[in-house]
Amino acid sequence: MIHAEPAEMTRLAQGQGFLSLRGLTRRYDHFTAVDDLNLDVAKGELVAFLGPSGCGKTTSLRMIAGLVPASSGHIVVDGRDLTGVAPYKRDMGLVFQSYALFPHMDIARNVAFGLEMRKVPKAEAAQRVKEAIAMVRLTGREHHRPAQLSGGQQQRVALARALVVRPSILLLDEPLSNLDAKLRDEMRTEIRDIQKRLGITAIFVTHDQMEALTICDKVVVMNHGRLEQVGTPHEIYEHPKTAFVAGFVGRINRLSGRASGGVAQVAGITVSAPGFEGDVDVMVRPHRMVLSTGPAPADAGLHQLSGTVTRATFAGDILEYEVEAAGTLLKTEASTRGGEALLAPGTPVTLSWRPQDTFVYAAS
Amino acid sequence: MIHAEPAEMTRLAQGQGFLSLRGLTRRYDHFTAVDDLNLDVAKGELVAFLGPSGCGKTTSLRMIAGLVPASSGHIVVDGRDLTGVAPYKRDMGLVFQSYALFPHMDIARNVAFGLEMRKVPKAEAAQRVKEAIAMVRLTGREHHRPAQLSGGQQQRVALARALVVRPSILLLDEPLSNLDAKLRDEMRTEIRDIQKRLGITAIFVTHDQMEALTICDKVVVMNHGRLEQVGTPHEIYEHPKTAFVAGFVGRINRLSGRASGGVAQVAGITVSAPGFEGDVDVMVRPHRMVLSTGPAPADAGLHQLSGTVTRATFAGDILEYEVEAAGTLLKTEASTRGGEALLAPGTPVTLSWRPQDTFVYAAS
Amino acid sequence: MDERPVSPALKIAAGLMFLFLLAPLLVVLPISFSGDDFMAFPPSSWSAKWYGAIFANSVMMNAFWISLALAFVVTVLSLGIGLPAAYALVRLKPPGAEALSNLFSAPLLLPTIVLGLALLLVFAPMGLIGSFQGLVAAHLIVTLPYAVRVLSTALANLPLTVEEAAGMLGARPLTVFFRVTLPMMRSGLVSTTALCFLVSFDEVVLSLFMTGPRLQTLPVAMYNHVDQQADPMAAAISVLLVVLTLAVVLVVDRTAGLTRTFVK
Amino acid sequence: MTSLALSHAEPRRLGPLGTASALLLPIAVVNAIGFLWPVVNLLKMSFREAQASGALGAGYNLDTWTSALTDSFTLELITNSVGVSLLITVLTLIASYPIALYLHRSTGTWRTVLMVLVVAPLLTSAVVRTYGWIAILSDRGLVANALMALGMAEPPRLMFNLTGVVIGLTEILMPYMILALLSGFGRLDPRLEEAALTLGASPLKTFWRVVLPLTAPGMALGGLLCFVLAISSFVTPKLLGGGRVFLLATEIYDQAIVTLNWPLAATLSMIVLVVFGISLTLYARALRRIA
């Protein structure tokens, strides 16, 4: 079916976004890779798809690009249903997780390809190719073939190739996964700037939570092919709707407890748990647990647990600790800013955190 | 040449490591991918290779594995020069950056391959394959073909395939680059545990500084095919020998200054710079710059700069700021632990840091 | 991304098999320089006269040019017809693709003698016997199956994502095909071209039925020649063809970089 | 027909039947005129009344079919042809594989020269090639002389019998096999061999467990082509078989050209078609296992 019925059309057009997904679903033989995805992306917005490996991120992107037909559901861009529209007519750019560079063309021709297709005048195209290659730090490699480049270099070519055409929608499938943190940082900013400058609407698939939080306007968290939560980075991080989101976006400590009458008992302390009854999972981010060696800070407003250090790791900006408390292993961290020495395993410590940093969910 | 001369032999055997690289070099036509690499790795040690894309990490690993002949130099394992020893006789495991799964075998048979080659009895092999698959969280997918798996799933199979044989040396080429942070965290710990438990000597190539710092006993920083610095994570992070290492491992702010008489003038402040004369680069990690809005903390021991916020980003555990001070854009960060609101661009702020957090290098 | 060292075992095995493959040719080479009037090994005397005889033989020379033109036309048509067919079968997978692809291979399985006879009965009333068009049509029937099979295999082995990437960059299917798919199929295309050209250039049996009074292909002329006089001229022609092919390919290689087509 | 998508995940839904038909039209026309029609003719021919003089009777009957199918010689022809063709296919594969692999791994001008050498036998006329084989294999040939020099009193007969046919056809089919193999070697990613090596597989094991399975599509294609070419070849069997080897194709030749019994030639041809159809089905099944 190429065109939606008029009635359907109206409903579809009501989507608020420039790009809207309506009930997007993709089934394989025995397996639903993407399940009833609904999403609105505003023009010029950058949305991150975040989720564990195999949750359907790539599949969603491929459906949007038109490379995989949806089993059901619609993709609507600017009020227009794209069902049945060929990929090359969609004016979208896609950076493949596997690069998919043209093996028979050198780097410059790989990057120039999209411009040629758009019949951009030679001189302008050459200029833009040059800029794009410079942007991904590959100047001087223009005449290498993809097989002669390292993995990260290939990924950068793929990025340049997609960006140079300035598509109206840009789909990026883990475009930075093979880059080192420094370059990733720079490329991320670069992508962000270009995207904002040109007003490109972009979807950015990543498995890197930090990347998702910093680059995007909106984060979409997926799990098992389903959408778990959509929100701003702050919403997702500070107010995760589900235990999965809490656990997936940012690190988390999990404690089991029992709720009744609006409060939950967990590891000997009482936390507020309005609306919960029975077994609950209580979660706190390691970063939000303050570790102290002296007597516990006497702040009645804080939750506190005592324990002993079981593992300590130097991680650059921070020190990572594993603390055994209330029969559970809890993670926490300390800044290295003060130049503190790593606490030895066995050191008795206290963990304190604010009530508002405590998440409660029905036990899974 | 398969055997070294006796005199040479002795010299080689003097290497302290279980695995020693001696002057390892790999040249391509016009290009030296790896240049005179010298390194000793003790038995059971886990060494991380860290460096920008294209710096020669994969090439080094491939030489160690025997897949690429060295242009010159030697690889010595347990006092034995491996020059001319075929890859399959080296008892090394290698996780490929590009997975390199056998497309014609299902997951279970991919993982079982190395055990078969070692003629491990059927029952034991089946048990170990099962465990390895469980370890990478792919139970239930045993009979899928690689093409039916997502990128991250494939990477995990590659990992299981290499680990299951318990090689004496394990080479990992960005084995976690396609995994989400949560899984990466878990897998990292898992790899670390197995490696320690079995006493495997391992080299772990990564572009993720955090990963390098937390997982390994020793970090090797490479650049342009050359070794920049070898040291413990703490040494590398806190005492980077070169500007490149300082900039590559962990984020960094760079300020230009002039040194003379043991001190350097930079952005209106004076920092200690013993032994430097002329132009210098002064570097400070964003994490070590404390941002304050009120009057600057009156600590005479701290370096201080005033400026204005130009960009503020929520990044989960931290808030990232860009501050314009002394005509330069400086990065800094604040913990979200206290629940502080993001400062608006334009807010006047002061950055303070300890003198020992200041790195000085001759200007490049 | 790297050089693949070839193992000595493979070198030895390949060398031995090459020896087997070229054995008859290695004997034919000295025979072609025979001073005798009959093919025999070893020759009792040596001479290059049979090479001279080729150029003096207008029947052979004419037949050579006809064969060359024929093989060229047949190869171009085989690619032109086979490539779309392979694409349709592999990529568009219409219902019954497998049956169709079997049907298209089927002409290979009739002994050419039968096919020749069967074609004769069909082509003669159409006035195609003894005509260039008739020869082209007959040869196409045997070259097309090769073309379709080899091209299909080559096509099926290509990574799809690369073509998808081209589509995403705005290339229409036809552009994707010509700019991406086709270049990536190079080694399959070279195989197909070589096969079709050789099969056509070498075909005797069908040609025997299809040639006419004024139209002879080289293999037919050689067959007739050897049938009557088993002199070493045929050996000289064979050697000359091999040398000529080698020379042409090397020149093309030097100028157009044919070997690049083999480098992935 | 708005959808010309290059996506192939579900081509049946996306793939416009019209495009496919258009692309398949030319080959269908060639096939119909050059194969289907002649074959239908042939089928008709197989039912024609065969007169002893070689003349075709006006009527149709089942006589040729009945006698062909009840004649034990026909069965012998079929089993012989299939057996010999299979043997030749296997030998051709074994002989061609190292060359193809070597070619796949060599580069530059050297590779080009080797490619030409591979196809060189095809440029040599069959009759001339046979003279080459005679010089090598005949009772006084190079091989016999070498064997006698090594002390063998009576060297085995190497040509003008089945051995000669097998040797000759294997050699002549090698170029086809090599070209087919090369076109199917695309999946042979060197990384995979390296992976096997690092997992402790010796080069031989790597070959068996990784290289060979990955090149299976090429082998299947080459095997198919060679089997078909072998079962339908009659020039080489005639030249090198010494009149002692009876195959379907040579018998068809004799019936069509010498005895002039066209209905029988047609009947035997239809039998070849059936044998081939069965082979093709088995082949497709094998292929599905590989893929």
Next chain:
Amino acid sequence: ETNLTVMAYSGLFQERYTKAVIEPFMKAHPDIKVTFFPLPSSAAMLGNLRAQKAAPQADVVIMDVSVSKAGTDEGLFTKIDETNIPNVKDLYPNARIPSVAGVGVTFDNLVLLYNAEQVKEAPKSWMEMAKAPYKGKVVIPGVPDIQGLGLVLILNKANGGTDYLANVDKGLTAVAEIAPNVQTWEPKPEVYAPIITGQAALGVGYNARAQVNSEQSGGKIKATIPQEGTIFQINTINLVAGAPAAEAAKTFVNYALSPEAQKSFTETMFYAPTNSKAEITGAALDRTAVKNLDKVMAVDWIALAQVRDKIAEQWRRRVLPASR
């Protein structure tokens, strides 16, 4: 000007027939342009004729008698006799076959071929081929080829066989004796080359080709008619029914059967003439079977066709096993 197409054997036959017959004919008839349509075998010619039955393109065909019988039975030819071709009246009787539309245009006969270096004296008997020194040195085109068949018929008669249409047991037994010595039953392209090169010492072939080959090889190959005798192979010339140039065709056929054309072709290719009036020079005549007509055994090729299959089957069962 009329275009006339003559369909006949390719190769040497084409070359020599063109020179000896067609060119002189065209000189004599400037209004007729003859095109030689060469085909490798009689069967291929029959194929062409069958395919073009509705609209023939060839006018005259020269082919083996048994094939022209088939063509006759299918109505492909116009009957040739004195009424339409005057020269027919001068033909030898065995050139006129009642059940065949065409008439004999050449006679050829089977000969025992031998390599002059390996065999010093002309063998007296076909059975020389069974002798020990010739192990693996004998080449015979086997049944169903007429040459092998002819050998069976000759030896059948020599060993006391009477009616070859009833059975040829005696002939087969004799050939089975030769069989162990046989190198190949499929000499290719023909039987002459292996004997010239010495790859074989003895063989069975046709006289005309043997003579030409002997000439060309400087006497390396020689031919003889052994004491047991020989048989004729007959090529007929036929008028294609419904031919486009029917009148010119008759003119040509008449010329082809004329004493001068017969003489000319015999002297070029050593086929025996079918016209009794042809006066052949002595040297050429010596090289044909004409002087040995008494040694030629009469064969009814038309009747033989009926039992050819049966003989082929027995050949496979009795002769081939002896030659393995």
